[in-house]
Amino acid sequence: MAALDEGLWSWWWRTSNDRDAIARNVLTLLIPFLLLLLPWLLHSRSSARLPPGPPGWPLVGNLLSLKPNLHEHFTDLAGRYGPILRVYLGTKLAVVVSSPSLAEQVLKLHDKVFANRNPPAIAQRLSYGCVDIVWTSDGPTWRMLRRICVRELLGTTAMDTLYYLRRRDVRQVVADFSKKSGQPVNIGEHVFVAMIGTVTGMLWGDTAEEGEDLRKDGARFRRLIGDLMELLGRLNIGDALPALERLDLQSVNRDADTVFAYFDGIINSMIETRSKMVDKGKDFLGCLLRVKEEGDEKTALTMDQVKALLLDMVIGGTETTSSMVEWAMAEMLQKAETLKKAQKELEEVVGLDSIVEESDVPKLQYLKAVVKETLRLHPVLPLLVPHCPSSSCSVGDYVIPKGTTVFINVWAIHRDPAFWDNPLDFDPERFLREPHWDFTGKDFRYFPFGSGRRICVGMAMAERIVGYCLASLVHSFNWRVPEEEKLDLAQKLGTVMKKAVPLLAVPEPRLPKPEHYI
Template sequence: MQMMSMMFLLCSIIFITIIFFKIHKRGKNSNTPPSPPGLPMIGNLHQLGRHTHRSLCSLSHRYGPLMLLHFGRVPVLIVSSAEVAKDVLKTHDRVFASRPRSKIFEKLLYDRHDVASAPYGEYWRQMKSGCVLHLFSNKMVRSFREVREEEISLMMEKIRRSSSLPVNLSKILMSLTNDVICRVALGRKYGDETDFQELMERLSKLLGTFSVGSYVPWLAWVDRIRGLDGQLEKTANDLDEFFERVVKDHEDGDHRDRNDFVDVLLAIQREKSVGFEIDRLSIKAIVLDIFVGGTDTSYALMEWVMTELLHHPECLNRLQEEVRTICKGKPRVSEEDIQEMKYLKVVIKETMRLHPPLPLMVPHESTQDVKLRGYHIPAGTEVMINTWAIGREAVTWGPDAEEFRPERHLDSSVDFRGKDFELIPFGAGRRICPAISFAVVLNEEVLANLVNQFDWRLLVESTEVRTGVAESTGIAAPRMFPLYAIASTTN
């Protein structure tokens, strides 16, 4: 009993000392952005709910579009408006171009040898330049046209076989995205292999997991106790084993007329054609990046487009009329047809506004002290840009910002390719996603074909329209529950 009393007294003294220190420190340096009160040791971590982007958006309504939180010992700047995002991603782009350290990224993404999570520096510049030039150029996007068309045709046939019966559209779109990415990146499909599916699901889940030890080092034992460390270790080993096997198969194979991303990267390694060394670890890291950035995000966006269209039949009817008028009875929508489809493009744009592929961008980090909107931001500050909140800014989008209304974009010059900060689903500045063109072409072609060949409706007993649609958790935010819909052939 005496020991317990002593422990309680000691904890109380520590608690009071920390509170005094925090108040004293705040008084000495008041030139920091507004900040919600935090708790000792953990800072503002207790204020993050199940969906972090929603929690941060709510806090920004009270503390402003630029606020400072503390996740344990780490200062985190939260950006929730287009104007402040422009300051970070354009005005001070170089200062905020790096990435913070993350135990999860380091373990799963080859110690940050990929492009997305690598710190700002010469390695990252060379890797990104190589990817833009050799993997995501317009020429490469066009070269995979046949792959996209074949996989979309297979998807359409799968839906046709279930005509007039409920189909799990979420599963179908996820399968399509995985198959396209596998063929483009690895040369063949792995989607039917149970081990591969399970591995990708584990990867996606872990990338969206919060690591306590990354922010509160003295609580790192929590990650061990809850099994996170063990899961990271196993998943990292399984990923490396899989991608090592893929690379080895490409090295030993006859290569026929195959020209997937692994082939391209191995050719760069052999020929040293880009002026720098690219080793085996970097090849695996870059290919893994393509899966991380191209699967969940693409399928989730298409899933949300179909969800919004099914909830807004007038928009679905207008889109079908446009697509079918331009196609003039053709069973397949071509890329050339899509160029004329203005309403299709604004439907996708409006969905990106309300359901950005990454509600919170991959965090940035300041590399030096900087003045931002009159506030002092020290080097080493983590920056989270809430694209979900930016897409719902009433000052930008009007009082109906929460509503799905594609027509708002018909006479708007705002684009999503990084120049207009009101809509940045793919990021902006130096760290903008290099695969925008690849993603957009696939999304447009899939959606145009879905509405051209089928009439769609929700199940009669569906309550989604009344109750809303729950989001899942993770880096991307797809629906929590699969989208079931009924497709009827048009002939």
């Protein structure tokens, strides 16, 4: 055997200088590759209790087979591998949960373990180092940020106080549409511009020049918000293979820096102006600056956190809200009888001689069902914001290792025929037949805003403004799709699920008094 070994390996020691040089070069190339491959090989050998999933390639994992609309792709994979499955995003493990019982384990039974984040590199650039309420992991800092947001901006008292802003901007949309009677209008874009006014008024005052400039340049602002959301939702090679992150092969960092510079400039301008004032004001920015100046060690607020919270509210209060209204209008135009039923209810509750006020919305049971059904079919964040366990945890029959990215496929759960009759039909009356469903995330067959401690902090605000805006549009106008247009319900996922094709519709005033359109 020794002689055999010597014969097999003697070529190495007896080669010419040229062959020896070639061998050394090959080893030089192979060693780094093997070092990169080693974690994947070790992980594969220790994955006996990981959920099942599609086979992947070394280093790149399943990246090459992923499709753009991840929520649909993950739903297809769940049909093959079951309601909990794993995929490899490069060398990083991700787990997808697609059933109510498993979602309940993640978001309720093990809520504290999974109430953390594993932010992508792009989030670091777009959220001031992930110090905002979205990307900060569970802990004292995150609880402080949430407490400030609820107390000063998103709680019942603050929302009641700021109703005049919502009313002003919704009435402006109605007035704008009345001037374009008989002409196609881009519903999502107009609602988005209105939300700019509402949100900036809530954040830093309704008389700010910057807020007015943003409303005038609403199309550009919406495009940049869309770019930001698309960047956050993009699968970045730098996340999958951290060693390549600095190379920016997809120009993600470059694009992010351009978008970030725009929003950072706006926020810095507002902070600089306000910081010079003795009276910081009673709006959200003023509150944040006071907390920063007066806070003790337990409630210390950094300037980056102030900026990050403002940017969170700008994004969350504009793009997501306008998308919800656009989807609801599109579905009602697709199914005309739902629009007629909503208008009939408004005639009975509000009357044609009056305009809708936000206080009318809780009485509009059918319209509330329309909003719920819209969010069932088109949840704003179909995969929620990914969770991350702080320690290894058992879910179902499997172990989810610490640091795994966990997607909850709300979109798939909301369309599962095991839990919903005719799940692909737009049927608001299902929520009248079973009115117990709400947005609180207690029933894991329906939780469009998430559940547990990381449930969307802006849920109550979204419910108010979407219901009020939608009621005003439905009550004030008859709507139809332009003759030359075909209604398209295709979807496009960035982080927020948007219509792939903007909704164009023709408004015709239906209220008798002209002053209802001023």
